[in-house]
Amino acid sequence: MEPKNFYLKAFNLSTNLSETQLQDLCGIISQKEAKRGQVVYAKGSEKRIFLLISGKVKIAEVNESGDEMIKELALPGDLFGDLHFSREGVNCEYAEIISERAIYYVMEVDKMNSLISTTPMLMTNYLSKVGMKYQNMENRYMFMVTKDVKSRLLYCFKEWARKDGKRLGDRVVIKNSLTHSDLANMISTSRQTVTVILNELKEAGAISYNRKEIEFSSMMLAN
Amino acid sequence: MEPKNFYLKAFNLSTNLSETQLQDLCGIISQKEAKRGQVVYAKGSEKRIFLLISGKVKIAEVNESGDEMIKELALPGDLFGDLHFSREGVNCEYAEIISERAIYYVMEVDKMNSLISTTPMLMTNYLSKVGMKYQNMENRYMFMVTKDVKSRLLYCFKEWARKDGKRLGDRVVIKNSLTHSDLANMISTSRQTVTVILNELKEAGAISYNRKEIEFSSMMLAN
DNA sequence: CGTGGTTTGCCATGCAGGCGACAATGAGAC
């Protein structure tokens, strides 16, 4: 099995596809690799869909007052880009790699669109994947709008640990590529507040934290 | 042209469909009507997709502390329900009619799924409609998370007026079916704050407001 | 017409968290 197949399967995009359908799908995918700081995607550029294979990518946009808002931290298996094939993207979202390196697949929207049109099962897989993404997004935003800063920060950590955490006994470790200021931009608060709360949590023994990684009790994931 | 066709066309779901495809689509749609206060949809019930034809519907959920959060105010042309065909809805969203009466179309997810699978053009229309919806959602939430209460309230009014407002010279009027407390639940603030801000706006001459309708300068829509 | 329930208006209090300023620490470049 060639590697593309492997990841497509792992990330639930090729479920129930026939061998030839899979080949077709692989045919319109090209694999790319990039390093920290590179911008792989900016609204306005050619319409494309991305599937992250390894690394971390931040999906962000800059608002009118010049502040960066991080909308999402994409991890392996996540889709991003012009997910709904539409021409009319009015916002100015972009995707920047924040891990040392990242590997990702790229599909042109047009090709994907026509392939999906002729491959019902792919449509189902795709729609369910995109649907999941939006459901998560909705939940996350609902949370962000209603909760205080500490809860929001913990929510981020949990989501993140669930997708990308490594178990070490009853502790969970996540590799950290974000500064306090990045975290602040994710939960839309100020850098200072993040610092304070992080130290509170450290104080309370809930997490331990340095520039390389964040570690906390796996119990925290429970709720 | 039978009425279903008319609305499907008006709401961009039947663009570029052949006559027979259109008939097939109409075949799986049933039209319903309901009155204020009725709940047309609750997560956990049979999976269905709704298209609102007339009236207003609030899409909401109740959080763990018992407060209602209004996620969206659906207006004619809006889709809601199990839009991405998935079984796994873990949240407890519901849809309640808040206009005197409402007319809407209902489609079972399974039938819609198989029809879409065999009708590429329908897939495109559908995906683009759902995509638009999510894009709006994302923008709205971004706004909600980052802005203060007054901006959020105005944002709501604008969105609402854009979709449902009636022009009267340089003024725009929207019919109001919401209490201050509903407005508060939409932008996640307190009832009192809504009251205060509404009066501020009234004072400043930006809007005029009573229980039946809200009216403001069409200039407000510009930005 | 009054009467009870809902919606709106207003006030006092308290606090979370934004923001500016500046110091301390760390990390890479030379």
Add this chain to the structure above:
DNA sequence: GTCTCATTGTCGCCTGCATGGCAAACCACG
């Protein structure tokens, strides 16, 4: 090592908004 820039830590002030409580206005209905 030292220099420099980015990141983190801490403080104080101040404002936006939540919250509770209560009065006034409005509405539906017998």
